[in-house]
Amino acid sequence: MTTANTDLTAADYPLSVNRPDLLHTPTGKTLDDLTMDAVVAGDITAEDLRISPDTLKLQGQLAAAAGRRQLADNFTRASEMTAIPDAEVLDMYNSLRPNASSAAQLEELASRLENTYSATTCAALVREAAQVYAARNLLAEEA
Amino acid sequence: MTAVEPRSDSTVRTSKRTEILEARPVNLDGFVEEWPEKGLVAMESDFDPQPSVRVEDGRIVELDGRTRDQFDFMDTFIADHAIDVDTCEAAMATESVEIARMIVDPRTSRADVVALGRGLTPAKILDVVKLMNVVEIMMGIQKTRSRRTPANQAHSTSAKDNPIQVAADAAEGAVRGFAELETTLGVVRYAPLVAIGLQVGGQVGRGGTLTQCALEEATELDLGMRGITAYAETISIYGTESVFVDGDDTPWSKAFLASAYASRGIKMRFTSGTGSEVQMGNAEGRSMLYLEIRCILMAKGAGVQGLQNGSISCIGVPGAVPGGIRAVAAENLVASWMDLECASGNDQSFSHSPMRRTSRLLPQMLPGTDFVCSGYSAVPNKDNMFAGSNLETDDYDDWNVIQRDMQVDGGLRHVREDVILQVRNKAARAMQALFAELDLPAITDEEVEAATYANSSDDYPDRDVLADLEGARSVMDRGITGIDLVRVLERAGFGDVAENYLKVLRQRVSGDLLQTAAVLDAGFVPRAAINDANDYAGPGTGYRLTGERWEELKKLRHVTSAENPEEEVV
Numbered sequence: 219m220t221t222a223n224t225d226l227t228a229a230d231y232p233l234s235v236n237r238p239d240l241l242h243t244p245t246g247k248t249l250d251d252l253t254m255d256a257v258v259a260g261d262i263t264a265e266d267l268r269i270s271p272d273t274l275k276l277q278g279q280l281a282a283a284a285g286r287r288q289l290a291d292n293f294t295r296a297s298e299m300t301a302i303p304d305a306e307v308l309d310m311y312n313s314l315r316p317n318a319s320s321a322a323q324l325e326e327l328a329s330r331l332e333n334t335y336s337a338t339t340c341a342a343l344v345r346e347a348a349q350v351y352a353a354r355n356l357l358a359e360e361a
Numbered sequence: 362m363t364a365v366e367p368r369s370d371s372t373v374r375t376s377k378r379t380e381i382l383e384a385r386p387v388n389l390d391g392f393v394e395e396w397p398e399k400g401l402v403a404m405e406s407d408f409d410p411q412p413s414v415r416v417e418d419g420r421i422v423e424l425d426g427r428t429r430d431q432f433d434f435m436d437t438f439i440a441d442h443a444i445d446v447d448t449c450e451a452a453m454a455t456e457s458v459e460i461a462r463m464i465v466d467p468r469t470s471r472a473d474v475v476a477l478g479r480g481l482t483p484a485k486i487l488d489v490v491k492l493m494n495v496v497e498i499m500m501g502i503q504k505t506r507s508r509r510t511p512a513n514q515a516h517s518t519s520a521k522d523n524p525i526q527v528a529a530d531a532a533e534g535a536v537r538g539f540a541e542l543e544t545t546l547g548v549v550r551y552a553p554l555v556a557i558g559l560q561v562g563g564q565v566g567r568g569g570t571l572t573q574c575a576l577e578e579a580t581e582l583d584l585g586m587r588g589i590t591a592y593a594e595t596i597s598i599y600g601t602e603s604v605f606v607d608g609d610d611t612p613w614s615k616a617f618l619a620s621a622y623a624s625r626g627i628k629m630r631f632t633s634g635t636g637s638e639v640q641m642g643n644a645e646g647r648s649m650l651y652l653e654i655r656c657i658l659m660a661k662g663a664g665v666q667g668l669q670n671g672s673i674s675c676i677g678v679p680g681a682v683p684g685g686i687r688a689v690a691a692e693n694l695v696a697s698w699m700d701l702e703c704a705s706g707n708d709q710s711f712s713h714s715p716m717r718r719t720s721r722l723l724p725q726m727l728p729g730t731d732f733v734c735s736g737y738s739a740v741p742n743k744d745n746m747f748a749g750s751n752l753e754t755d756d757y758d759d760w761n762v763i764q765r766d767m768q769v770d771g772g773l774r775h776v777r778e779d780v781i782l783q784v785r786n787k788a789a790r791a792m793q794a795l796f797a798e799l800d801l802p803a804i805t806d807e808e809v810e811a812a813t814y815a816n817s818s819d820d821y822p823d824r825d826v827l828a829d830l831e832g833a834r835s836v837m838d839r840g841i842t843g844i845d846l847v848r849v850l851e852r853a854g855f856g857d858v859a860e861n862y863l864k865v866l867r868q869r870v871s872g873d874l875l876q877t878a879a880v881l882d883a884g885f886v887p888r889a890a891i892n893d894a895n896d897y898a899g900p901g902t903g904y905r906l907t908g909e910r911w912e913e914l915k916k917l918r919h920v921t922s923a924e925n926p927e928e929e930v931v
Contacts, residue, residue, distance in 0.1 A: 228894075232887040234871035243870050252867050254860060257848050264842040267588060269626030269872050277872040284891055285475070286700065286877065288442060292616075292664025293875070296623035304586050307621045308579050314614035316606045340620070346441075347613035354434050354602065356611065 226279040233276060244270045244300065271297040291339070298337035314347055316356045323358070324348040387714035393681045400644025400652070403635070403679055403688035404491060409651045412485035414453045416446055425484040433602040435655050438612035442662030445479040452480025461492040464501040464698065467899030471504050475700050483654040486698075490650070490691045495724060498690045503728035504897045505697040507890035508878035509904050511729035512540040513772030514704060515739035517559055518746035521818045522551035524829075525789050525804055526744070528562030529812035530754075532788035533781050534739035535566025537757065538773040540880040541704075543594065543736055545575040545746050552576055553836040554801070554829060556589045557846065561795060561858065562788040568861030569881035571628065571874070575747075578618060585627040588843025588866050592628035592874070594669050594704065594735070598659055599633065600652025603643040616663035626869030628879060630667035630702060631660045635688055636678030649679055650688045654695055661699050666877045668696045669735045671706020671725070674748070680711055680721070690724035697730070702878035702890070708736030710749035718751055719763075726763070726771050729904060731878045733771050741817045754816070764914050770906045775916045777931070786813040787858075794853035795846065801832040 230237050238249045243266050256262045278293035299307060313319045313327055328344040331337040351357045375383075382388070397406040415423035421440035422429045432440065445452075460477060463469040478486070493501065515534040519526040531542050544559045546552050556574040563570035574584050575595040584590045598615055599605040605612070615631065622629035633656035635649035644652060653670065660668045672679050672689045679685030689706065696703040705725040712718050725733050737760075738750035745753070752760065761775045789812035793804040802825055811821045843866050850859035864885045868874050874881070879889035897903030906914065922928040 228891050231876065231889065231891040232871065232873040234868065234873050235886055238871075241871055249867060249870060252863070252870065254847075254851060254856070254863060257844060257859075257863060258851055260848075262844055264588060264844050267626075267844060267866050267869055269624070269869055273626075273870070273872045274623065274875075277875055280876060280891060284877070284894075285472075287445075288661055288664035289666055289877065290664070292620050292623055293872075295617075295620035295664075299620055299624035302624075304583075304625075307624070308582065311578070311614060311618050311621060314611065314617050315609050316611050316614075340617070343613060343616060347611065350434050350437055350613070351611070356434075356606065 226276055227283055228280070231280050233273070240276060241273055242270060244268050269300065271300045274300065295337075295340050295343065298331075298335060298340050301335045302337070314344065316351070317358050320358045320360045321348055321352060322360060324351070385714070387712065387717055389713040390717065391677065391681050395682050397648070398646055400639040400647055400649065401678075401682060402648045403682050403684045404487065404648050404650035404691060405684065406648040406651070408646045409487060409648050410484045412453060412482055412488050414444070414449050414482050416450055419446055421446060421449065425482050434611060435600065435602055435605070435659060438662055439483065439655065439658045442616075443658040444482065448476075448480035449482070450480075452477050453482065453485055457485065457488040458492055460489045461497070464489070464504070465493070465497050467504065467897070467902075470898065471895060474505065474698060478698050478700075483651060483658055486654050486695055487648075487651050490695060493691070495687045495690055498687065498694050499724050499728040501694045502690070502697055502725070502730060503903070504895070505694065506728070506730050506895055507697060507700060507702055508731050508880075508888065509893045509895045510888065511770055511772055511904065512732050512880055513538065513737060514541040514543060514732040514735050515539040516544070516708070516736040516745055516747055516750055517542050517562070517739045518544050518546075518744060519555070519740065519818050520547065520744045520746070521821070521823070522547050522555055523818055523821055523824060524551070524554040524558035525792050525808050525812050526740070526815065526818055526821055527555050528558035528565075528788040528792045529785040529815065530740045531559045531562030531570075531572070532566035532784040535563045535570040536776050536780060536784045537739075538567075539737070539739065540570060540772065541592070541732065542570055542572045542739070543575060544572070547746050548826075548830070549576065549580075550830050551833055552580065552584065553589065553833045556584050557795070557836070558792060560589060560591075560843075560846070560862065561791050561850070564858050564861035564865070565788040565791060566784045567883060569865065569883060569885050571865070571881065582618075582621065585622065586625050587841070588869070589846070591865055593622060594630050594632060596629060596631045596665075597633065598631050598656050599638055599641070600647070600655040601638050601643055601645045603645070604638045604641045607641060607643070612659050612663065619663050619665040623875050626872055626875065628874040629665060630669055630704060631656075631663070631665050632669040632673060633657070633660070634670050634673040634675055634706065635685075635692055636672050636675035640675050640678050649685075650691055653692045657692070657696050657699050657701065661701060665701075666875065666879075667702025667704065667731070669704040669706075670696050671735070672709075673706055673735070674709050676706065676709045676711045676751075686721050686724070689721075693725060693730060700877070702731045704732035704735035705730040707734040707751045708747065709751060710742065711751045722751060727767065727769055729770065744818050758918055761914070761917055765917060768906050768911070770904070770910065770914065774913050775918060782813055789813060791850060791853075791855045791858050794855060795849055796832075798849040798853050799836070799841070801836075802828040
């Protein structure tokens with residue numbers, strides 16, 4: 219994508235006003251395509267109102283430019299998660315709850331994030347959790 | 362030991378004055394002595410750790426007197442995610458009193474104190490704010506809050522979970538100025554209908570209000586993903602590992618959840634507050650504010666844009682101990698200083714005393730916060746399903762007068778009766794049309810009429826609850842989304858409401874509302890701590906209540922005309 223090389227600054231925010239040219243839905247529509255006429259015609263579905271991974275990367279640039287490193291990291295993880303279906307995201311969250319997963323299950327989750335969804339920063343967060351849970355006795359018993 | 366007799370001893374004659382004082386509402390409030398060993402202490406405890414930090418090989422290996430092998434998971438998360446390793450040793454070497462003065466001194470910029478704050482540990486931050494009195498804390502909030510323009514948030518709920526009431530009160534709240542509207546339920550299964558009422562009412566009152574429905578994490582996320590709500594807030598975090606685990610979460614699960622929301626383009630903030638750990642029985646002998654600072658740093662480390670804090674539902678706990686309300690203001694300061702959006706409490710019934718309710722409010726209202734109340738009750742407190750707020754509908758005129766007296770913007774305004782009746786009526790009619798189109802249990806003309814003129818849920822005809830719950834289930838089963846609601850509203854002749862709703866949904870594609878402290882203004886322009894960054898630098902700078910907005914806030918229900926004292930200004 220062309221957006222990858224864009225270095226955004228505070229002046230670009232809000233993107234919906236100042237840089238709509240950079241925005242598209244995961245289904246390839248622009249903001250201008252999301253009109254009431256299109257809604258009434260049934261041409262817009264809930265899928266068309268989702269954020270794209272590229273947009274999250276752009277917002278990450280804006281957060282980093284504002285000195286908000288952790289917020290930018292959050293947007294990086296979010297960008298990776300856009301590929302994961304809603305129900306699976308919820309399942310993954312539930313398996314990160316205390317005493318919900320064994321070390322092997324968390325490693326399996328990390329691998330799935332990495333291999334199925336190329337979600338490497340999410341996988342790193344899960345592996346980090348697994349280490350801490352082991353040290354703090356928050357892992358489920360091995361099945 | 363006390364030198365006076367207990368007040369229950371009726372054999373002792375008391376003065377007339379004492380009788381009057383005994384009858385004052387403030388004496389119905391609960392006050393307790395401090396018990397630092399159990400964490401029942403606001404912010405000054407000998408049992409809190411001393412500040413320290415040590416870095417080895419680019420990693421924090423000691424934090425506030427604990428070495429890495431002694432870390433609990435909060436220490437680990439904060440050391441690895443929140444604190445800036447490159448700057449922490451220099452930042453920690455700065456005298457606490459110097460840092461406290463930098464926060465107050467307008468000649469030190471917000472950017473500089475925020476940058477310094479990135480390198481501080483929880484105990485050091487506590488050490489700094491302990492040096493500040495409540496006026497200095499307010500000075501700090503004025504400078505460090507992230508968004509330049511203050512705003513306010515409302516609760517719109519119903520004791521009967523009546524979606525028409527929620528819609529009408531949301532519409533009134535929106536037209537009065539609330540930027541965000543929050544609801545929750547008595548009967549959780551009612552959630553889809555009530556959340557729809559909140560969204561529709563909000564878009565009638567003032568296009569661009571953001572709505573949320575407070576539920577357990579998974580359901581809240583589901584409603585958000587469907588586009589029925591616009592943001593989320595009830596993502597609770599705690600300052601001790603044991604209480605965090607009791608809440609069935611960890612900093613890693615919550616950080617994952619934060620990213621999950623962002624991945625759907627949904628704004629989200631965490632919630633925490635002083636007193637929650639001691640109330641849940643495991644403060645591990647730390648002061649309330651020390652534990653809350655750990656929460657604030659955990660939230661920052663997770664990369665969530667903001668935090669609802671200021672004791673929130675636990676306000677009775679800090680409210681009962683000496684200096685507790687000062688500590689509550691201090692936690693708002695720390696959230697702001699750590700560069701997070703702060704929705705600053707004032708959202709829970711707190712005192713029987715009107716004077717005390719007001720004094721508890723001023724440390725947030727006077728300096729201004731991102732959301733002065735994280736839940737001003739836009740329904741009478743008896744309809745407030747968050748167990749009542751510090752402010753409610755009866756207080757609207759008092760609030761507006763305080764804004765005008767102090768020339769302070771608390772986010773609300775006086776609105777003429779005809780405008781309020783019009784938006785309430787329209788919200789109810791929009792719901793009537795929407796329910797008809799979706800084959801949900803009918804809303805009668807009598808209900809619309811009631812919604813237009815009502816105060817509380819008592820003023821509405823009762824609904825068939827079982828039929829409504831069946832309807833609520835069908836909304837979920839049919840997979841109805843925000844876009845379906847937009848289509849139905851348009852088809853039913855509420856094109857402007859549909860257009861407003863669609864514009865809110867479109868925001869998710871841009872992700873603009875994910876940035877720190879973002880709200881939508883009346884023109885649907887996102888305003889966040891980027892394009893509306895707080896630039897306070899002393900007198901004459903920062904947000905000033907002037908111009909058109911000040912003229913708006915000069916209006917009250919009754920203001921005598923200068924030209925003709927027999928008339929009131931309309």
